Amino acid sequence: MSAYSITEPSRRAKLVAGVLVCLYAFITLLPLLWIISTGFKSGPDSISYPPKVIFEPSLEGYVNLFTTRTRIAPEALAELPPPETFYDKIVRERDMVIAGPSRFGERFMNSVIIGFGSTFLSIFLGTLAAYAFSRFKVPLKDDLLFFILSTRMMPPIAVAIPIFLMYRELGLSDTHLGMILLYTGVNISLAVWLLKGFIDEIPREYEEAALIDGYTRFQAFRKVVLPQAATGIASTAIFCLIFAWNEYAFAVLLTSGTAQTAPPFIPTIIGVGGQDWPAVAAGATIFLLPVMIFTILLRKHLLRGITFGAVRK
Amino acid sequence: MAEIVIRNLRKEFGTFTAVKESSFTIGNGEFFMLLGPSGCGKTTTLRMIAGLELPTSGEILIDGEDVSQKPASQRDIAMVFQMFALYPHMNVRKNISYPLVSQGVPRAQVQAKVAEVARILGIESILDKPVSGLSGGDRQRVALGRAIVRNPKAFMMDEPLGALDAEFREHMSEELRALHDRMGATTVYVTHDQLEAMQMGDKIVVMNHGVVEQFGTPQEIYDHPATLFVADFIGSPSMNFLRFQGSFRPGDRAVTLGGVTMETPELQAEAGARDLVLGVRPEHVTLVDSGAYRGRIIAAEYLGTTQIVTLDTSHGTIKARAPAGQVARVGETVGMTFRAPTLALFDAGSGRAFRTSANAGVHHG
Numbered sequence: 001m002s003a004y005s006i007t008e009p010s011r012r013a014k015l016v017a018g019v020l021v022c023l024y025a026f027i028t029l030l031p032l033l034w035i036i037s038t039g040f041k042s043g044p045d046s047i048s049y050p051p052k053v054i055f056e057p058s059l060e061g062y063v064n065l066f067t068t069r070t071r072i073a074p075e076a077l078a079e080l081p082p083p084e085t086f087y088d089k090i091v092r093e094r095d096m097v098i099a100g101p102s103r104f105g106e107r108f109m110n111s112v113i114i115g116f117g118s119t120f121l122s123i124f125l126g127t128l129a130a131y132a133f134s135r136f137k138v139p140l141k142d143d144l145l146f147f148i149l150s151t152r153m154m155p156p157i158a159v160a161i162p163i164f165l166m167y168r169e170l171g172l173s174d175t176h177l178g179m180i181l182l183y184t185g186v187n188i189s190l191a192v193w194l195l196k197g198f199i200d201e202i203p204r205e206y207e208e209a210a211l212i213d214g215y216t217r218f219q220a221f222r223k224v225v226l227p228q229a230a231t232g233i234a235s236t237a238i239f240c241l242i243f244a245w246n247e248y249a250f251a252v253l254l255t256s257g258t259a260q261t262a263p264p265f266i267p268t269i270i271g272v273g274g275q276d277w278p279a280v281a282a283g284a285t286i287f288l289l290p291v292m293i294f295t296i297l298l299r300k301h302l303l304r305g306i307t308f309g310a311v312r313k
Numbered sequence: 314m315a316e317i318v319i320r321n322l323r324k325e326f327g328t329f330t331a332v333k334e335s336s337f338t339i340g341n342g343e344f345f346m347l348l349g350p351s352g353c354g355k356t357t358t359l360r361m362i363a364g365l366e367l368p369t370s371g372e373i374l375i376d377g378e379d380v381s382q383k384p385a386s387q388r389d390i391a392m393v394f395q396m397f398a399l400y401p402h403m404n405v406r407k408n409i410s411y412p413l414v415s416q417g418v419p420r421a422q423v424q425a426k427v428a429e430v431a432r433i434l435g436i437e438s439i440l441d442k443p444v445s446g447l448s449g450g451d452r453q454r455v456a457l458g459r460a461i462v463r464n465p466k467a468f469m470m471d472e473p474l475g476a477l478d479a480e481f482r483e484h485m486s487e488e489l490r491a492l493h494d495r496m497g498a499t500t501v502y503v504t505h506d507q508l509e510a511m512q513m514g515d516k517i518v519v520m521n522h523g524v525v526e527q528f529g530t531p532q533e534i535y536d537h538p539a540t541l542f543v544a545d546f547i548g549s550p551s552m553n554f555l556r557f558q559g560s561f562r563p564g565d566r567a568v569t570l571g572g573v574t575m576e577t578p579e580l581q582a583e584a585g586a587r588d589l590v591l592g593v594r595p596e597h598v599t600l601v602d603s604g605a606y607r608g609r610i611i612a613a614e615y616l617g618t619t620q621i622v623t624l625d626t627s628h629g630t631i632k633a634r635a636p637a638g639q640v641a642r643v644g645e646t647v648g649m650t651f652r653a654p655t656l657a658l659f660d661a662g663s664g665r666a667f668r669t670s671a672n673a674g675v676h677h678g
Contacts, residue, residue: 203396203398205394205395205396205398206398206400206401208365208385208392208394208398209392209394209398209400209459210400210411210415211364211365211384211385211386212363212364212365212385212386212388212390212391212392212469213386213391213411213412213415213459213463214386214412214415214416214463215386215415216384216386219415224400227402228401228402
């Protein structure tokens with residue numbers, strides 16, 4: 001007699017579930033795969049119809065992304081010394097020479113500074129505020145918490161024009177500081193609420209034990225509460241970073257040069273020298289990497305973090 | 314080690330008063346029990362002694378020094394929590410050494426001290442394990458280790474056995490008591506379990522609704538409860554209460570209820586006609602046919618060496634602890650006698666015991 005288990009799914013159920021998950025993953029990942037592969041296509045391959053799934057890989061997109069180029073006459077090209085590097089070679093095949101680096105590097109660094117800067121600030125302030133809300137008697141605590149949450153109730157872009165005017169007056173337009181403050185302002189409510197939940201879950205006895213063991217309140221916070229809240233901090237940081245990293249509307253509105261981030265920059269590639277889809281796809285691919293790496297690094301914490309509190313340990 | 318004096322201690326949380334004007338003294342080296350039902354203020358009292366709550370008013374003296382407004386870190390006491398509160402991100406060794414590290418004790422000394430504590434508690438083999446995988450008993454030992462490693466002035470224990478299963482609790486309570494006897498440390502122990510309090514404590518404070526009901530040795534509290542609450546809370550089955558109306562004068566040696574004269578210890582107080590309660594422990598009720606006070610047996614529970622016989626009388630039900638061999642048939646009416654020196658007489662209105670020759674020396678809360 002074969003034994004049936006009530007709690008274990010049957011082999012058939014597992015098989016069906018497996019197929020469904022794979023199918024879903026494929027559908028979800030397809031656009032991503034398409035972008036990554038487009039980044040390695042040559043210009044003509046990227047717009048060929050029917051679309052090419054198998055193609056000869058080329059780094060042209062990446063070279064175009066990081067450089068500006070000038071077209072010169074074939075006779076002049078022939079007189080030049082032979083190309084020194086692989087990217088010189090790729091460019092010359094298109095009758096062009098490299099005129100200099102593109103702005104992508106700078107814009108990417110802006111994204112890194114603004115994204116990670118605002119994430120750090122949100123987490124720093126959010127953790128302290130959440131700890132205070134969780135542990136101390138704060139006058140009007142509930143009203144304050146609701147007020148903090150209410151800042152998320154309207155889409156931030158609804159106040160775009162007041163913010164635009166305000167930033168112009170304050171000289172914060174197109175500055176790193178301005179963008180960091182803006183993204184921190186949007187993220188802080190999320191950070192306070194998420195982290196308060198995590199800190200509420202940490203039994204007070206841990207800190208009390210530390211207080212009795214001779215530590216000050218701040219030492220107890222740093223040495224006992226923070227390591228316990230690491231999971232919550234990691235998952236909150238990922239949420240904050242994803243928002244700040246991907247934000248487009250405010251970036252378009254408030255930045256144009258010095259502090260322009262990658263999202264508003266990438267589409268501008270289309271306008272320069274024709275619709276260079278491989279370069280756009282290359283930009284998008286590189287743009288994906290930091291959040292992906294950050295999430296993978298914190299993955300262990302994130303998995304525990306998202307289900308935190310669901311099950312009592 | 315230290316003597317702890319509590320004077321008129323009071324704690325209010327908003328409009329709720331958790332502890333009302335409590336006073337008692339914990340002697341040097343005593344194993345002191347704070348006993349009471351949940352919400353009686355015993356944990357709040359402990360937390361005030363430890364410095365985790367600041368009192369609204371009153372004084373806490375440790376070794377003669379008023380520490381009532383000092384932070385916990387300056388009081389030099391150690392605490393064992395109900396859920397142990399071991400630092401989950403550290404291994405056993407780090408947990409135990411943590412209080413020493415906070416004081417800046419040199420590393421070699423920390424190592425030596427931790428090794429010594431581990432030997433006392435028999436946990437040498439688990440020193441390098443993470444605390445998350447430990448059994449309840451080992452966690453308890455680690456928590457104790459963290460408390461004793463520092464040689465503090467006193468130990469606070471908040472229901473330290475509450476999280477253990479019944480069988481292990483017994484074993485651990487013996488271990489705790491033995492550890493205390495060996496170290497001679499002043500220990501304040503919170504529990505809601507009267508058996509635990511009787512079994513382990515040198516002194517017991519019984520609290521209810523934020524008030525100290527009685528303060529004394531286990532024997533005093535069991536034999537001469539100061540209030541109806543204490544009489545009811547301590548003992549299983551608890552004291553029988555016979556409610557009647559009557560009066561007495563100092564020097565009387567008996568009261569009359571339902572026409573039957575009951576001998577009592579010599580009464581030292583005076584009471585005009587009022588509602589009174591006569592208290593008698595089940596083991597001091599003897600079922601004899603000659604007994605003038607009579608009741609009908611409504612149940613008998615066999616417990617091996619003894620049996621608990623429940624009787625219906627004109628003043629309510631009475632439980633008697635009788636020898637297991639005695640015949641007690643349900644439905645029969647039998648006589649009973651009460652052992653006179655053990656009886657207590659309470660005022661039904663205030664719930665307080667009247668002074669008699671028996672309880673004269675007992676401290677009333």
